[in-house]
Amino acid sequence: GAGVSQTPSNKVTEKGKYVELRCDPISGHTALYWYRQSLGQGPEFLIYFQGTGAADDSGLPNDRFFAVRPEGSVSTLKIQRTERGDSAVYLCASSLAGARETQYFGPGTRLLVL
Amino acid sequence: RKEVEQDPGPFNVPEGATVAFNCTYSNSASQSFFWYRQDCRKEPKLLMSVYSSGNEDGRFTAQLNRASQYISLLIRDSKLSDSATYLCVVNAHTGGFKTIFGAGTRLFVKA
Numbered sequence: 001g002a003g004v005s006q007t008p009s010n011k012v013t014e015k016g017k018y019v020e021l022r023c024d025p026i027s028g029h030t031a032l033y034w035y036r037q038s039l040g041q042g043p044e045f046l047i048y049f050q051g052t053g054a055a056d057d058s059g060l061p062n063d064r065f066f067a068v069r070p071e072g073s074v075s076t077l078k079i080q081r082t083e084r085g086d087s088a089v090y091l092c093a094s095s096l097a098g099a100r101e102t103q104y105f106g107p108g109t110r111l112l113v114l
Numbered sequence: 115r116k117e118v119e120q121d122p123g124p125f126n127v128p129e130g131a132t133v134a135f136n137c138t139y140s141n142s143a144s145q146s147f148f149w150y151r152q153d154c155r156k157e158p159k160l161l162m163s164v165y166s167s168g169n170e171d172g173r174f175t176a177q178l179n180r181a182s183q184y185i186s187l188l189i190r191d192s193k194l195s196d197s198a199t200y201l202c203v204v205n206a207h208t209g210g211f212k213t214i215f216g217a218g219t220r221l222f223v224k225a
Contacts, residue, residue, distance in 0.1 A: 033213065042118075042201050042215030043158065056211045091157060100146045100205060103213070105157035 002026065004106035006092050012112045013082055021077040021109045025094030032075050033103060034067055035091040043091055049075060050098065082113045117141055120202050120216035127223055131192045135219045137185040137202030147178055148203040149187050152218065158201055161187075192223045 005024040013019050025032050030051055035043035045059040049069045057067070064082075069075040079086055089110050093103035120137045127133050139147075147164035162169060164176040164185050175188040185202055202216035 035213075035215075040217070042217045044215070045213050048211055048213070058212065102148070102160045102163070105159070107157050 004092055004094055004104055006090075006106040006109050008109055009107065010110045010112075012114065014114050015082060015084060017082050017113075019079050019082055019111065021079075021090050021092075021111070023075045023077070023092030023094075023106060025073065025075070025092070026104055027073075029094035029096055029104075030072065031095040031098055031101070031103075032069060033093045033095075034075070034077050035093065037089045037091055037108070046077070079111075082111075084113050087111055087113045115140055116217075117206075117214045118202055118204050118216040120200075120219050122217055122219060124220040124222055127192055127221070129192055129194060129223055129225055131223075132188065132190045133192060133221065134189075135187045135200055135202075135221075137187075137216055139183050139185070139202075139204045139214070141204070141206045141214075142183065144183075144204045144206045146205040147185055148205075149174075149176055149185075150201040150203055150215075152199045152201055154198075158215075161200070189221075192221075194223050194225060197221055197223045 007022045032049040034046040037043045047057040047067050048055050052072045064080045067077045089108040091108045093105045095101040095103045118139045149161040150158040151161045152158040164178045168177045173190045177186045199218040201218045204214045
């Protein structure tokens with residue numbers, strides 16, 4: 001079956017602009033996660049959804065970052081007033097039910113803020 | 115101190131070698147543990163879950179020591195295709211929920 005998909009695969013934007021990154025989880029997976037990965041580092045947890053609600057958003061670095069999952073499937077990560085330090089690969093993952101289960105990752109969106 | 119710490123390597127080993135990776139975690143409330151593999155410019159993929167009783171999958175063996183808050187991965191008879199970054203992953207439930215990745219250990223297996 002289809003895996004986790006993310007769009008766009010690459011995004012180049014200018015400092016100060018707004019961007020939206022989309023994640024389509026595996027069908028039927030209720031849990032969805034967003035991570036950010038910088039070069040040479042492991043993925044950094046941002047937010048975890050269980051269904052439509054954010055079960056833990058403690059990893060969001062500041063109020064410029066926001067994520068939604070209105071129907072419990074597709075999720076959008078929104079970044080306002082982008083900064084050069086936001087440049088990274090943004091990874092989305094989903095799991096069948098909850099936090100203890102295997103997470104399946106999408107290919108990521110490479111964001112470059114100029 | 116980082117919540118999950120790994121030796122960054124790189125480990126350079128010949129084909130057929132046995133190599134061991136270690137990982138320590140700081141949150142005693144951590145509840146589930148995994149090793150993921152990440153190839154260059156690709157997404158992480160699950161290698162194996164880690165249990166207190168230890169578990170083995172072919173050439174790979176993972177161990178968890180809760181008392182020492184330590185996780186290990188052993189790879190026997192290394193193959194060229196094992197070259198990748200190995201990520202130690204810990205799920206902690208502390209109020210909310212968090213998945214914490216280590217920075218990864220790079221492995222290069224050479225012919």
